[in-house]
Amino acid sequence: MKGVLTVVPRDAAEKGFNGKVVMVTGGAGFLGSHICERVISGGGRVICVDNLETGRLENITALASHPAFSFVRHDVIEPIEVEGRLDMIFNMACAASPPRYQLDPVHTFKTSVLGVMNLLDLARKKGARFLQASTSEVYGDPEVSPQREDYRGSVNTQGPRSCYDEGKRAAETLIHDYHAAYGVRTRIARIFNTYGPRMRPDDGRVVSNFIIQALKGEPLTIYGDGSQTRSFCYVDDMVDGLIRLMMASDSVSGPVNLGNPTEFTILELAELIGARLGTRPRIVFQDLPVDDPRQRRPDITRARILLGWEPKVPLHEGLDRTISYFAAELGTKAEAEGSIS
Numbered sequence: 001m002k003g004v005l006t007v008v009p010r011d012a013a014e015k016g017f018n019g020k021v022v023m024v025t026g027g028a029g030f031l032g033s034h035i036c037e038r039v040i041s042g043g044g045r046v047i048c049v050d051n052l053e054t055g056r057l058e059n060i061t062a063l064a065s066h067p068a069f070s071f072v073r074h075d076v077i078e079p080i081e082v083e084g085r086l087d088m089i090f091n092m093a094c095a096a097s098p099p100r101y102q103l104d105p106v107h108t109f110k111t112s113v114l115g116v117m118n119l120l121d122l123a124r125k126k127g128a129r130f131l132q133a134s135t136s137e138v139y140g141d142p143e144v145s146p147q148r149e150d151y152r153g154s155v156n157t158q159g160p161r162s163c164y165d166e167g168k169r170a171a172e173t174l175i176h177d178y179h180a181a182y183g184v185r186t187r188i189a190r191i192f193n194t195y196g197p198r199m200r201p202d203d204g205r206v207v208s209n210f211i212i213q214a215l216k217g218e219p220l221t222i223y224g225d226g227s228q229t230r231s232f233c234y235v236d237d238m239v240d241g242l243i244r245l246m247m248a249s250d251s252v253s254g255p256v257n258l259g260n261p262t263e264f265t266i267l268e269l270a271e272l273i274g275a276r277l278g279t280r281p282r283i284v285f286q287d288l289p290v291d292d293p294r295q296r297r298p299d300i301t302r303a304r305i306l307l308g309w310e311p312k313v314p315l316h317e318g319l320d321r322t323i324s325y326f327a328a329e330l331g332t333k334a335e336a337e338g339s340i341s
Helices: 012-017 030-041 057-063 105-126 162-182 206-215 235-247 266-276 301-307 315-340
Strands: 021-025 045-050 069-073 088-091 129-135 186-191 220-223 255-258 283-286
Touching (some): 012 235, 021 030, 021 105, 030 045, 045 057, 057 069, 088 105, 088 235, 105 129, 162 186, 186 235, 206 220, 206 315, 235 255, 266 315
Parallel strands (some): 021 045, 021 088, 045 069, 088 129, 129 186, 186 255, 220 283
16 A cells, blocks of 8 residues: 655645646755655645666655655656646756766756756646756856845856856756747746755765764864855755745746855854764865855845745754754664674
């Protein structure tokens, strides 16, 4: 007998999924798996698409037996067909951390360009709404703060991060043109740093790096002097914003920043994680990577006005939940390794 998901809708916007068929590409990933869960809790049917390069099957284990969930292993750089109706597409496909997307920069760029074209063609054919997970990386190393949606960015087209930054910028151009030329109903979310349960332990982003190092009793690695800033948004808040954007009026077709406008230095983050674990972290400084942004802080005025959205979970609370998740993950892995040896 197939299982029943016990999660209840957390936001009124989730009711818009009732009776809908929703594709989530990158659906076995960090953000994608949370979206899959929320679609089903809102009464929708999910087609989860993932090539499992960075997604993990354990992220969707709780959904696997649900009658409203199906999984398709597929790389979006190849066209995809769907039988029957399709009402919405959340495109969350693409590695999002620098160590991951730099492993195969050509594939990363193809995911953002060929993948988006394939999915826009599908949305056009099916009459589906299309939401793109874009990124604050389109602003590059910004010369203004906070960053508003009309800021055009300062991006290096020839650097090690370009495959991701410029891929996402090109994707936004395609989305704009498909909307203007073909009437595809599109939304673009520019996502700022997000963290929480289901991040990979080896993800390579600063929150997961610091927590894993702290839990293992290792020194925390800071690139540069730690004065660079980021704005950290807890996953539940981010998914609320993405769902509200998907359910928004079709007039909301331009980019919308989603992120937490509260700014922290990397040193402050390290100290806060140490405090949550009751330790004073040892820190090792290394050279700042090429094109690493010095500042990230979203202006979320559009999200507040158009979506009625802003983050609710403070950083200390989100970190506690994330630390608990990673502690359990490391404990499970340690037990597995112990049973093998």
